[in-house]
Amino acid sequence: MAMPVDKGLDHSADLLTEGYHFMRNRFDEFGTDIFETRLMGKKMICMKGPEAVRLFYDDSRFKREGAVPKRIQKSLFGEGGVQTLDGTAHQVRKLIFLSLMTEAAVRRVHQLTLEQWRLEASRWKSGQEVILFDKAEEVLCRVACLWAGVPLKESEVSQRAYDLGALIDAFGGVGPRYREGRRARKRTEEWIRSLIEKYRSGAVADGDHPLETIAIHKDENGQLLDAQIAAVELINILRPIVAVARFIVFGALALHDFPQYRTKLKGADAEFMEAFAQEIRRYYPFAPFLGAMARHDFEWRGYQFKEGDSVLIDLYGTNHDPKSWNQPDQFNPHRFIEETVSPYNFVPQGGGDPARGHRCPGEAITVAIIKASLSFLVEELDYSVVKDQDLSINMSRMPTLPASRMIIQTK
Numbered sequence: 001m002a003m004p005v006d007k008g009l010d011h012s013a014d015l016l017t018e019g020y021h022f023m024r025n026r027f028d029e030f031g032t033d034i035f036e037t038r039l040m041g042k043k044m045i046c047m048k049g050p051e052a053v054r055l056f057y058d059d060s061r062f063k064r065e066g067a068v069p070k071r072i073q074k075s076l077f078g079e080g081g082v083q084t085l086d087g088t089a090h091q092v093r094k095l096i097f098l099s100l101m102t103e104a105a106v107r108r109v110h111q112l113t114l115e116q117w118r119l120e121a122s123r124w125k126s127g128q129e130v131i132l133f134d135k136a137e138e139v140l141c142r143v144a145c146l147w148a149g150v151p152l153k154e155s156e157v158s159q160r161a162y163d164l165g166a167l168i169d170a171f172g173g174v175g176p177r178y179r180e181g182r183r184a185r186k187r188t189e190e191w192i193r194s195l196i197e198k199y200r201s202g203a204v205a206d207g208d209h210p211l212e213t214i215a216i217h218k219d220e221n222g223q224l225l226d227a228q229i230a231a232v233e234l235i236n237i238l239r240p241i242v243a244v245a246r247f248i249v250f251g252a253l254a255l256h257d258f259p260q261y262r263t264k265l266k267g268a269d270a271e272f273m274e275a276f277a278q279e280i281r282r283y284y285p286f287a288p289f290l291g292a293m294a295r296h297d298f299e300w301r302g303y304q305f306k307e308g309d310s311v312l313i314d315l316y317g318t319n320h321d322p323k324s325w326n327q328p329d330q331f332n333p334h335r336f337i338e339e340t341v342s343p344y345n346f347v348p349q350g351g352g353d354p355a356r357g358h359r360c361p362g363e364a365i366t367v368a369i370i371k372a373s374l375s376f377l378v379e380e381l382d383y384s385v386v387k388d389q390d391l392s393i394n395m396s397r398m399p400t401l402p403a404s405r406m407i408i409q410t411k
Contacts, residue, residue: 001302001303003034003035003036003045003303003304004026004030004034004035004036005035005036005037006026006035006036006037006038008038009038010038010039010040010041011037011038011039012039012041016172016174016396017396018395018396019172019288019394019395019396019397019400020285020288020316020395020396020398020400021395021396023046023048023289023312023314023317024314024316024317024320026046027046027314027317033047033048033049033051033052034046034047034052034301034303040069042310043309043310044310044311044312045305045309045310045311045312046289046311046312047311047312047313047314048313048318048321049318049321049323049324049345050318050321050324050342050344050345051301051344052318053313053318053343053344053345053347053351053352054344054351054352055300056290056292056313056351056352057351057352057353059087060295061294061295061296061298061305062292062293062295062311063086063293064083064084064085064086064090064292064293065084065085065086065293066293067084067291067292067293067310068083068291069291071178072171074182074185075167075170075171075178075181075182075184076167076168076170076171076239077232077236078185078189078231078232078236079232080226080228080232081232081233081236082094082096082097082233083236088220089219089220092219093217093219093233094361095217096213096214096217097236097237097361097362098361099213100210100213100237101361101362101364101365105147105365106364106365106368107368108147109143109147109241109368109369110368110371110372111372112142112143112146112147113139113140113143113368113369113372113373113376114372114375114376116139116140116142116143116146117372117373117376117380117381118376120135120138120139121376121380121381121410124410125410126410126411127409127410128410129386129407129408129409130383130407130408130409130410131404131406131407132248132249132252132405132406132407132408133245133246133248133249133401133405133406134405136244136245136248136373137161137162137164137165137242137245138157138158138161139245140161140241140242140244140248141157141160141161141164141238141241141242142157143241143369144164144238144241145160145238147209147210147241148209148210148211148234148237148238149209149210149211149212150192150195150234150238151195160188161242162184163184163188164184164188164235164238164239165242165245166180166181166184167181167184167185167188167235167239168239168243168246169181169399170182170184170185171398171399172288172397172399188235189231189232189235192231192234192235192238193227193228193230193231195211195231195234196211196214196215196227196230196231196234199215200215200224200227210237211234214230214233214234214237215230217230217233237362240360240362240366241362241365241369244366244369244370246284246399246401247280247281247284247286247370248369248370248373249401249402249405249406250280250283250284251276251370251373251374251377252377252385252406252408253284253391253402253406254279254280254283254284254331255374255377255378256385256391257331258331261276261333262378265374265375265378266378267379271337272333272337273371273374273375274336275333275334275335275336275337276374277367277370277371277374278333278336278341278346278367279331279332279333279335279336280370281349281366281367281370282320282325282335282336282346282348283319283331284393285316285393285398285399285400286315286348286399287315287316287348287349287350287399288314288315288316288398288399289312289313289314289315289316290312290315290350291310291311291312291313292310292311292313293308293309293310293311294306294307294308294309294311295307313347313351315347315348315351318345318351319345319346319347321345324345325339325345326339348363349362349366381410382410382411383408383409383410383411384409384411385406385407385408385409386407386409389403389404389406389407390402390403390404391403
């Protein structure tokens with residue numbers, strides 16, 4: 001069967017202008033869940049939907065080594081990180097993250113998030129205007145470092161939070177935005193690598209924290225991780241927590257745009273609070289897509305894949321797939337109570353089984369942070385949303401946010 005082809009020499013410029021809707025526009029045009037295009041001078045096969053996600057996470061057919069562009073490694077992920085590994089090396093390295101994501105850790109991060117929001121808000125004056133996104137990044141930088149056992153002076157918070165946020169923001173950036181991400185990567189790796197080295201020399205007294213877990217982790221050959229690689233992996237703990245600031249802002253936006261849910265969230269039972277948090281992750285744009293490479297030639301649903309073919313799975317498109325979701329472009333938390341949800345149709349941070357594949361193992365912590373932040377906004381903070389601001393979401397920007405980054409005013 002011939003795969004639909006997005007004709008033209010290269011569509012990188014279209015990806016930058018269409019953003020999260022790039023693949024969706026072509027799926028709609030071709031009337032299919034798969035097509036071929038060219039991006040950054042390379043052939044790319046783009047897919048969406050639960051069956052495509054199942055295929056994408058079949059490690060017998062796809063690999064990650066060589067699939068993540070160097071520009072992404074040099075900003076978002078770091079070079080040599082777990083996202084770029086396969087096979088035994090990946091399994092052994094991922095044990096770091098799986099061992100950390102315990103129920104106790106989730107409870108601890110939830111409590112830290114509440115505590116740090118309360119501490120942050122205690123500094124605000126009545127009538128003060130606050131850019132919620134900026135404060136959320138700082139709050140979550142503190143949370144991440146407290147949980148991970150990373151020493152952080154209050155005087156450092158603003159810069160460290162900015163740098164961790166810049167790593168995320170560089171993902172779809174070009175020019176100055178990307179270069180700033182590269183500079184932030186260099187600063188952050190120098191900071192964390194020095195900390196790893198100090199810990200190993202005994203100069204940093206740590207307890208049972210991710211810092212210790214990563215510093216003493218041994219690879220598949222029984223060797224301690226190189227200090228640089230250990231730094232990359234510790235940043236892979238800190239950065240995703242700071243990234244949840246985007247979900248917090250989208251949560252505040254949902255409370256503003258769909259005010260009927262604010263009342264329901266006050267004193268809400270655990271089931272509805274969980275459903276609301278998950279709908280934020282499904283409905284709003286976060287990670288746009290992920291990539292892999294075909295290990296060998298094979299056929300799937302009549303389509304031919306060749307060894308070395310690059311494949312992108314559309315995360316945003318799968319979360320809005322009308323074949324999987326009822327009225328996917330409507331915000332409806334009740335769907336997580338009433339509809340069928342699986343690791344293959346709900347993929348805000350990747351798909352499949354996190355214990356065996358490349359799906360993010362930290363989703364429970366992500367949800368805990370969102371729930372704690374929603375609880376704080378609804379139950380504890382008296383505020384209004386500033387009227388004179390731009391709350392539109394630019395879907396061509398990856399990653400994106402409300403243009404004004406959500407300005408609130410305390411009461």
